[in-house]
Amino acid sequence: MNKNEGMISCAVGCWLVALLGGVLAAMLLMVLGGWTFMQGVFMGVVVFVVAGALLSWIICKPLPAAGEASIEQAKPADAAKPAAQAAAPVAATSTAAAAEPEIKPSTPLPGEADLAERKGEWKYEAEPKAKEKPKAKKAAKKPAAKKATKSKAETPASAAGEGTKPQTLSAARDGGPDNLKEIKGVGPKLEALLHSMGFYHFDQVASWGADEVAWVDQNLQGFKGRVSRDDWVSQAKILAEGGETEFSKKVGKGDVY
The missing domain is CATH 1.10.150 (DNA polymerase; domain 1)
Structure with missing residues (x-):
């Protein structure tokens, strides 16, 4: 039996089981539920269609073969090989380049000796910074001259607002005081x-x-x-x-x- 025949037989079996369930559901509704014949048949058909579709989709779903699974698993490993092979020459090239000694010319170039003698004599020196002008010292604040104030004793009584006490009597003159x-x-x-x-x-x-x-x-x-x-x-x-x-x-x- 090939793969297609197996799927057909599985689907037939699922629909037969669904048919049996639809008939059983219709009979139970008519006997126990008091449904009419038409109502029972209609519900039986619904159960048959729904159950058949679900069972066929769940049970008869095709599974991948063992050979195909092994091939799919092997594909990532095979894909990684070219990347590793491409990385190997690059690493070898960088290692060879690092191992090669520095090639120096056998014949001195014109002016090389002169440059070697002058090497290290010249250096860059920054321009000397302009000397900062000394900040002018802040002139010491002179204490504000206190305004000369006359003491209370030196100020005339009239200027201080106190005035001068008039001449008084210890008692009224003869004849008594005025009104x-x-x-x-x-x-x-x-x-x-x-x-x-x-x-x-x-x-x-x-x-x-x-x-x-x-x-x-x-x-x-x-x-x-x-x-x-x-x-x-x-x-x-x-x-x-x-x-x-x-x-x-x-x-x-x-x-x-």
């Missing part, structure tokens, strides 16, 4: 503070200059700046001469305090 509340800006509390500082009369306030005004402005605790802001000196001059101001008239009538 300093007639000066606009002086209330009962401020009048008591002025008394404690030694100021009781209009003429004292009228005699104050700029330095005295600055001193009093700075030392009126809780009322700083009231002297210059309300112009006490001008009012005190009028009142010290026996005159009256609009504000002093209201004070005299009792309209203010």
Whole structure:
């Protein structure tokens, strides 16, 4: 039996087995499943076709012969031989070339002796680098001259904003103190503070200059700046001469305090 006959007999056997399976499937569906005759036949045909195709493809697939397999395995080895044979002459050529001694001319060439004598005398020298200019030393920073400042003792009191303390009295003169509340800006509390500082009369306030005004402005605790802001000196001059101001008239009538 040759190869083709074997494949045909295998296929016939597979289709017979598939036919038997289709008939069996149709009978089981009709008996146990309650299918009709047509339904059972149709399903049997489907089983027959599918099973026959699968069995033929799986079981009857041709296998390579033993001789062919050995030939295919031998092919890579045979293909490697020409490459090895081609590499051998190349290696032999390189080895022979390395073994050959260097051939020197028997007759000296013209000028060879002159070149041999000069050999080693000439050398390349780089151009000397230009000398770097010494960096100019940074000029030492001179300490900034401190601005001359006058000490507190040397500065006039008026320049420092403290002013000069006016002349004070330890108590009011005979006849009692003047009513300093007639000066606009002086209330009962401020009048008591002025008394404690030694100021009781209009003429004292009228005699104050700029330095005295600055001193009093700075030392009126809780009322700083009231002297210059309300112009006490001008009012005190009028009142010290026996005159009256609009504000002093209201004070005299009792309209203010």
